[in-house]
Amino acid sequence: MSGLPSRTEPWRVGVAAAALQVAAGAVAWVCVAGASLSGGRAGAIAFAGAALSATAILLFARIRGRRAAAAALLAAELIEASVDRASAGHGAGGAIGRPHDGEIDERPPAPRIEAPAEVAVVVASARDAIETIRTRLVELEHLVREQQSIFASMGAGLLAIDPEQRILSVNRSAASMLGVDPDRVRGKLVQQAARHAGLNRFVGEASAAEGPTDGEFVVERSGQARITVQAASEPLRDAAGERSGLLISLSDVTQLRRLETLRSDFAANVSHELRTPITNIKGYVETMLQVGVDDRDQAMRFLEIVRRNAQQLGAIIEDLLALARLEQPGSREALEPIETELRAIVDRATEDLTPAAQAKGIVLRIEVPASLRACVTPSLVQQAIANLVSNAITYSPPQSTVQIRGEERPDGMVGVAVVDRGPGIAAHHLPRIFERFYRIDRARSREHGGTGLGLAIVKHIAQVQGGRVEVESRLGAGSTFRLVLPTVEAAMAQVAG
């Protein structure tokens, strides 16, 4: 079970102990008063019994801190019962334990002795004190329950261990991160309960440290994905200030680290992609300034390299900006999807590409039924289709056909398939071709002025349009890229869903 570790709340033990000491004091008081007043042995024994049990409970509470509040409540009730009896002048045995309704006291009542007024005052003040204690203890119990539920349900993982590195308590979140059953690991050594080298090392270091520590480690869980956990420890101290263990907070930073890696990989890629054309532009221009342009052929060749690299640089920047715009959440609201004929989008997308196709003797065969309509932002979809058709033209052999086919999809979406007769893509490349700057053949891509971002842009456009992009390809058998887009009905369903 999950619960507050007993050693984590020295204040609680302290409060409970103080409350009980007050209570025990009250008992002793009433005991003296009661004994002297009643004069009967039975009454004295009853009070002494009550005081003893309060002391026993107090001891118990000291040992089992987390039950302190409940124990104190019981003690308060015992004391109260004794006071009841004292004030009623009815001091017979049976004071231990709560008097139950309907319980018949068969013993004859003790002789009634009229109590002087001072005794009534004493009893009344004892009653008040007890009432106050009871209220406090009830509040305390609430507080404890509240903290227990916070501990159990909080998103951060918490793990409390004692100085021998036994688990005092572990919340749901921490248990799930470590892949353990929270009910089974209490009382076990951390090393036995969770066999994670990283965690064990952290616990070892944290135990040896005087103050708080932090660290990060990878947790391998059988049958589950490995996670990266960030941990921070804080020494626990008891009421006397003695080190009583460690409280360790754990957070799962897997996603964060993954994003950071993606981000830095992307930054490294961008800088590499930009640096190459800049090096060429700078290098060749400097060379011409240095050696002059007397050798005309050489100068023209260098200038051509500069022109090509400047164009490449421009293309990469354009594509990066396009991706950045697609990723900006604000800009998505500006994408007003409207119901559009697919055929019209395809016609516009292929218009600019016809000269390139003709130059290679490639026929663009458009087969999109006029009935197909998609609920999209036409300019973006046009760009995505243009990227796919442009790739198809680039990689198709001369005098071949590129087919652009509109399709109704079984899932209520519509598709545009771009089918080429190119060399095809090896299976191991397929999962990665939509990644930014992923290139199957660097030299080939560069030759065609590719930026390495075209398919990444297509994928992004498909996503912001509520669709997807798919690829089928086999080496030697050409490739089919399919952009799948929502119809009005599908878009409505997406919104509703």
Added chain:
Amino acid sequence: MAETDVLIVEDEPEIAELIAFHVRREGFAARHVASGRAALDRIRDDIPDLVILDLMLPDLDGLEVCRRLKQRAETRHVPIVMVTAKGEESDIVAGIELGAEDYVTKPFSPKVLMARIKNVLRRRDEPGGGGADAEGKLQLSGGALVIDPARHVVRVNGEHIELTLTEFGLLLFLAQRPGFVRTRDQIISAVHGKSTVLSSRTVDVHITALRRKLGELAGMIETVRGVGYRLAEHATIEE
């Protein structure tokens, strides 16, 4: 002496062509390979006089090529000038510690690259390195800085200056290969034990003190940001 043979390892063909153009213009022979494996294959058959090594290569990365060349007895002496990306100082430090002689960062100036190459080749041809004279004295910046290891004496423009043991060790280490960057770790292991235990941080402090004592030659000790320190060959640096 045969024509100096330079091997260019670079996967971007236009950059390789640019480097080759300048190498040939200096009167050296330039050969080009586009991958790390091709570089190792080529070098196994025919050991060049110098390797210009791009660190970002498609198959075997440049640092690995560097490590393998510096491990093998037959190729250990071949100087390596790395071509790397700015902002990848950790790669530069790793390369220098593996034994690479120098580096330029992309986008580089062909003029600077050629200056580095000529410098590396010249050092290689100097026996004992560092330009020590017959008595073992090191003279730098046209004699403005003279270091006499035997007598433990340093003169700046003829004036004797007092250096601590650590400062002297540091200056001597840098002066043995002027124009070459030394990483903090290299400095630490070279100077360590002679006088005191050094840390990365204390290297910086000793350098500051040393610069102050060098007075008008202070600028000869250049900080190479993110990498380490270099002693310039001349008091004024051209680049």
